[in-house]
Amino acid sequence: MMNNSGGNSEALAAHDWAGEAGARWLGQLDRFESMIEPIGEALLARAAYAAGERVVDIGCGGGWTTRRIAAAVGNTGLALGLDLSPDLVAAASERARRTGLANIRFVQGDAATAMPEEAPFDRLFSRFGTMFFPKPYRAFANLRRMLRAGGRLDIAVWAPITDNPWQRNVMATIRRHIDFPAPQPREPGPFALGEQDYVTDLLQSAGFSDIAFDAWNGDQRVGGPGSDPESATRFVLDGMQIGDIVRASGEDTRAAIHRSLVELFERNRDGEGVHMAAKAWLVRARA
Numbered sequence: 001m002m003n004n005s006g007g008n009s010e011a012l013a014a015h016d017w018a019g020e021a022g023a024r025w026l027g028q029l030d031r032f033e034s035m036i037e038p039i040g041e042a043l044l045a046r047a048a049y050a051a052g053e054r055v056v057d058i059g060c061g062g063g064w065t066t067r068r069i070a071a072a073v074g075n076t077g078l079a080l081g082l083d084l085s086p087d088l089v090a091a092a093s094e095r096a097r098r099t100g101l102a103n104i105r106f107v108q109g110d111a112a113t114a115m116p117e118e119a120p121f122d123r124l125f126s127r128f129g130t131m132f133f134p135k136p137y138r139a140f141a142n143l144r145r146m147l148r149a150g151g152r153l154d155i156a157v158w159a160p161i162t163d164n165p166w167q168r169n170v171m172a173t174i175r176r177h178i179d180f181p182a183p184q185p186r187e188p189g190p191f192a193l194g195e196q197d198y199v200t201d202l203l204q205s206a207g208f209s210d211i212a213f214d215a216w217n218g219d220q221r222v223g224g225p226g227s228d229p230e231s232a233t234r235f236v237l238d239g240m241q242i243g244d245i246v247r248a249s250g251e252d253t254r255a256a257i258h259r260s261l262v263e264l265f266e267r268n269r270d271g272e273g274v275h276m277a278a279k280a281w282l283v284r285a286r287a
Ligand SMILES: C[S@@+](CC[C@H](N)C(=O)[O-])C[C@H]1O[C@@H](n2cnc3c(N)ncnc32)[C@H](O)[C@@H]1O
Pocket: 011, 017, 018, 022, 025, 033, 036, 058, 059, 060, 061, 062, 063, 064, 065, 082, 083, 084, 085, 088, 109, 110, 111, 112, 126, 127, 128, 129, 130, 132, 133
């Protein structure tokens, strides 16, 4: 059960995770999860969960991190995955069921407004699930209310797109063929929380303190480890939102974009697949 005072309409308006975006993520779930696995590992290592802790995983997607948290907190603890997408919640529940973990649950809801009945939690975790709130100040205040006093938040968010060639170069390549608006800083989306000052203000306004940032620098294996330029291109066009804009263009343009992306990925590959530099912030705060 969930006290969902604002419903899902707020989040749906800006980014359709409950519909198309969620379906896209689910369609490429293993690839997405393998791409961001190193960042999940880094965030889990920093969080260092102890037996018995009760943890909420915000925007848990297919539940990879939720399962890891459940294993870390053991039978006396709890891992609750909260996600806007009913399809992803169903997939996460099914994957968890297959592992036999007893202390894990998934619930569908908008983290900006919902309050899980298991709250307050000791810990709040999120790998790339907090950048999509249309009203982030209100949403982060709600996240703070999910935690007990003194509870801890650990989230991963992307640094600005200028520090993420794996996205910047893909967008620049596509923009050589079609015009589309560049996302505005702070606009809900993958790079909304790139600015440290802004994230600090969001967290402080919500009542968090002891805010600390660590930079994660590494590679993104576009399309997942072992991808080749062709499969990485298909991943971008089928799995990422930009694919919708490309699909709306003419056949010749689509073919030209496809060729340009393959060329880009040819220039950025090694024996383990396509790779490009990436940067994320691992953010910690105290409620
Ligand atoms: C980039 S995916 C990350 C998924 C997962 N955390 C992972 O690392 O594999 C973003 C996730 O956040 C969820 N999400 C976005 N906005 C949300 C909201 N307002 N409330 C709950 N979940 C949300 C999406 O449905 C999606 O599953």
